[in-house]
Amino acid sequence: MSYSTADSLRPVTLDDVRGAQKMLSGVARVTAMEGSRHLSQMVGAPVHLKCENLQRTGSFKLRGAYVRIAGLLPEERAAGVVAASAGNHAQGVALASALLGVRSTVFMPKGAPLPKVSATRDYGAEVRLHGQVVDETLAAAQEYAAETGAVFIHPFDHPDIIAGQGTVGLEILEQCPEVRTVVVGIGGGGLAAGIAVAVKALRPDLRIVGVQAEGAAAYPPSLAAGRPVTVENPATMADGIKVGRPGDVPFGIVGDLVDEVRTVSEDELSTALLLCLERAKLVVEPAGASPVAALLSRPGSFEGRSSRCCPAATSTPC
Secondary structure (H helix, E strand, C coil): CCCCHHHCCCCCCHHHHHHHHHHHCCCCCCCCEEECHHHHHHHCCCEEEECHHHCHHHCCHHHHHHHHHHCCCHHHHHHCEEEECCCHHHHHHHHHHHHHCCCEEEEECCCCCHHHHHHHHHCCCEEEECCCCHHHHHHHHHHHHHHHCCEECCCCCCHHHHHHHHHHHHHHHHHCCCCCEEEEECCCCHHHHHHHHHHHHHCCCCEEEEEEEHHHCCHHHHHHHCCCCCCCCCCCCCHHHCCCCCCHHHHHHHHHHCCEEEEECHHHHHHHHHHHHHCCCCCCCCCCCHHHHHHHHCHHHCCCCCCEEEECCCCCCC
16 A cells, blocks of 8 residues: 655545554554543533544654655665654654664754654654754755655655554544544644545544644635645644645545534633643643644534544644
C-alpha cells in the first residue's frame, strides 16, 4: 500500500488505511477510549475520548510518519528524510526513522518547546533550529531536501500520512461500534481526512464534525471557496492546529467526507483543557482539547445522537 514520492496525489482508500493498520501492528499503540460521565450528562448521550495523548511520542503523529517512511523506495531511504515541526510531527518522524533505520533531520523553530526538542534528539534525529514560526522552518526543511536529496516528510499533505492517521478511525469503530458522531480537531487536515476515509467507507451514516480554533480557521473559507486558501498570521494557543492553509490532499477528502467544520474560541479551548485535566484526568495539549471545546460550546447540537467518540489527541502539529 506504499506510495513513491512522485505518487503524492493518489487517492486514499479504506484498503490503504487497513494496510497501514497492519504495518503499524507492534509499532503504534491501540490507545484507550475512555468514557466521560460529565460530558455525557452535558450532551445527553454517551461521550468517549480517544486518548491519542497516550500514544508513543505523545500523539497520533507516529502513525502517519511510520507509514510514510516505511513506504519509501530503497534509494529514497538511503537518502534520508527531513521534516519540519514544532514538536509532535518531529518526534513521530524521529522515532519512525529510528525504528526503520533511516537517517532523519528535523528542522524546528527556535521557540519550539525545549522538552520536544530534547525528545526529538533522544529519538535519534539531527535537530536544526531555524526560524521563528513553522512556515519559516518548513521552507528551510524543503530547501534542505532540494539540496541534499533527502525525502521531505510532510506533516499532513501526503496519502501515506493520511492512511496512517486513518487507523485512529478504524480503532474507534472497533472500540465503540455504536458510535454515531466523531468530533476531531483539524489543522492541516491529515487526521480528519484519514478518519473520514476509514469510517465513512464502513459507516456512511456516521457524522464527522471537524473543529478549528477561531484564530487559525483556514478550512471554513477554503471550503466556501472550493479550494485551499491561506489565513494570514494564524493565532491560537492550540499550536498543534495552528496551520494557515489546508493541505491539498486532505482538503479534497475533508470537503467530500466531513459533514461540518466548526470553530471554537480561545476561552472555550481553555475551559476544555481544564476539564480534560480535572474531570477526565487527561493531560492534553490545547489542540487535543479542541473536540471537547466543541462539545462544551454547543452541547445541545449533539443531543439525540445515541453515541459519539471524540478523539482527544494532541491533534495535528506541523
